[in-house]
Structure formats: C-alpha cells, structure tokens
Amino acid sequence: MKISIKDITSLPDQSKKFKGDCEITEFSYLGSNFSINHIEPFDVVLSMIGTGKLHITLNTTATVVGPCDRCLTDVSFQVPASVDETVQVSEGQVVTDDDIGPYPFVDGEDIDVDELILNEILVNFPAKILCQDDCKGICPVCGKNRNIEACGCDDTVLDPRMAQFLDVFNSFKEVK
Template identity: 40%
Template sequence: MLIDLTNIANSEEKIIHAEVPYKPEVFSSALGEFPIMGKTPVSLEIRNKGNRKLQIAGKMSFEAVIPCSRCLEDVSVRIDMDFEKSVDMKLSASEKIEELDEQNFIDGYNLDVDKLVYGEILINWPTKVLCKADCKGICSTCGVNLNLQTCDCDITDLDPRMAQIRDIFSKFKEV
C-alpha cells in the first residue's frame, strides 16, 4: 500500500494519522515462509518536523507460526512492533547513497507501507523460539521428538577429537 507524502512534505508541522491494513498472509525471508495468523492494521503517524524532514511512527502486532528451534513443532508467536523512522525528503538519490541511507520504503514522494513493515518484521523477528522452556528437542540419531517419546539410541555425545582416547579405553576393556 502506498501513501502519498506530497501534501505533508510541503506543509510544516502537519500531521497525518492513518490505519493501513497489512495484506500479506505469509512472511517470506531467507529463513523460510511463515504463515501470519492474526494481525492488526498498521497504525501510522506521519509528522512534518520542518525543513522537509518527516517523522514516521507506527505500531502493529501479528501472530506468526514459527517452528520450535529444538523440536521443530509449530509455535504460535505474537510479535508487537513499535517503530519510529526519520526521513529527509530533500536528499537526492546520490546523497542517500553517500549517507548509507537504506530507506527503501520511500520512493519519491510515496511511502510503501508493506516495505516499511517488512523491514520492521525482520528487525523484530525472534532469534530463538521454543515450544516450552524445557523442550527436549529431537534425537540426533533417529529424529524422534523427545518431548513425545523416548528412543533407544546411544545418546553419549563425545567430542570427535577424543575418538583416539575412546579407542584406547575400549582396547583395555577387552583385555
């Protein structure tokens, strides 16, 4: 969804409030695709701070289905976002590059709300999601979910650098 910023960029101290629906049903990134279950509209306040500088503040929350980091079971995670961005509308494209300004959500005098929200979701995405605090994960040998059942696999995890020493001890046991 695009919001035209022409009127506010030319009127100092002007404020615009907008409720914009966030339409994507799936969040896609390098990590994969995650269904978005519930979501609130993006609540925006765009304020002209003078000298063609804009302050964009927004709020949104949504619920995404993310696999548990240990057992890979689906977990419903609520993500609340509050963000604030400053935009200098008088900078040219070359000046933005020089200042390393990576605001890809502004194109000319249009604010792309979907790109703005996508960037904020990436920033607020949880690094680790657990289905429960004491999640046992999956067996590294047979792949069974250890929260649901046990397996008969040998779970001694030895450092591969210690393999030589283990071999020496196993020879002594045979004698």
C-alpha cells in the same frame, strides 16, 4: 500498503493519520519460513517537521508462526513492531542520505508500510523460538520428536578429540 507523501510534504508542521493495513503474509528469516497470522490494527501517522523532514510513526503487534528451533514444531508467538522514522524530504520525495543510502521502505513518492513493518519484525525477532521452555528437541539418531515420545536411542555425543582414548578403552574391553 503504500502511502503517497506528495500531499503531506506540502503542508509544513501538519500531520495526517492513515488506517494501517499490512499485506505481508509470509517471509523468510535465517533459512526458515514464517507466516504472519494476524497484525493488530494500527494507525500510520505522517508528520511534517518544518518543510524538510517527514516523521513516520506506527505501533502494532504481529502474530507470527514458525518452527521451534529444537523440534521444528510450528509455534505461534508475538513480535512488536514500533516504527519511529524521520526522513529528509524535498519537492514531494524522500532525499536519500549518502551515509545511509536509499531507504528500503521508500518507493518514489510512496512509503511502503509493509516494508516498515517487516523491518521492525526482523529487528525485534526473538533470538530463539521454542515451543516450550523445556523442549527436548529431535533425536539426532532416529529423528523422532522427543516431546511426543521417548525413543531410547543412545545419543551420547563424544568429542572427536577424545576418540583415541575411546579406542584405548575399547581395546581393554576386548582383552577381558
């Protein structure tokens, strides 16, 4: 959804409310693909502060589906998206700040609401996504999901720095 700021920038100290609509259905983050199943209805409020600043606010929650970090099973979780941005405007367009650079959510005279929401989702994204708190993950030997069935594989991971000690122990086993 794109909102033109041309009309609002000519009204100092005025606000306009728009019914929000997000068209993002999927995105990639840290090498994994995620889909957005639902975004709560929201309003986008554009407010002029004097004649030179545009304040953008919106609050919503997105329901995202993606892989569990341990077992790769799809998990549904909610991510809040709360936008509170103020940008400089001049002659109906956003002025880019040399320190910040161009705003990724600005396209000429338009504010890209989808980009604002995606940025907030990524900022508020959970550090670890788990299907359950005690997820057992995938067996590193046979690849089975340990939450579904136990595989019985020996998954002892030895520290490679201790390999020489293991060789010594194994040589004593052969002597017996």
